[in-house]
Amino acid sequence: MVGTSLANRLAAHLRRGRQWWLTCEGRVDWPRLPVGATFEGEQLGRWAAGQRAGWADLVGEQRELLGALGIEGDQVLAAAKATMVAKAKTSRADRFALGLAALAAFAEREGHVRVSRAHREDGLALGTWLNNTRARRAGLTAEQRGQLEALGVTW
Structure with a gap:
């Protein structure tokens, strides 16, 4: 189960993403949104890239909510994330x-x-x-x- 504070942060990011999407009248090109893009103080670009990279780790409901905003998984970002995670840590x-x-x-x-x-x-x-x-x-x-x-x- 997702912790309450994590769930609250996810909900807040999703709200901001939806607000951005509505502000742009549904015409958001998420793959081209710069990672440094912010909206109302939130790092929206970073959040969107993270969702797209971690698509495989999301549950069905999360994918549906993101999909309604036009956010989809990205295999290139997912591969880059997997490479970073796989790098051996030096003790x-x-x-x-x-x-x-x-x-x-x-x-x-x-x-x-x-x-x-x-x-x-x-x-x-x-x-x-x-x-x-x-x-x-x-x-x-x-x-x-x-x-x-x-x-x-x-x-």
Whole structure:
């Protein structure tokens, strides 16, 4: 069952979509509506694109209500959404390991770990990573702090 607040937001977006449709006398080209289009403060373009991309996830009643406004599913948007969802997420531990490996390569090559904030190493913003890691050292495990200190990182 859809939560009450989610149901209320869906109803509000549908109302805005209907108001826009009525304002345009039913002549809305939803596929060409820019994603950034707004109507009465609502991000109508973004909402419409989301409905078209997630068409397969909608229940029959939702499809009927949207269909009455001329909104239909879009296979290209649905495929793009599926691709985004399928992208593997990198865990914190994996991101740390990538940063640590890049820092180790830098330290071996340069002989120090004084990385400029703008430095990139193998596509990784190493300087930013190191700066952020230092700033968030309280969230590191003792093992992670030890690994960094072994490379010469000072706090």
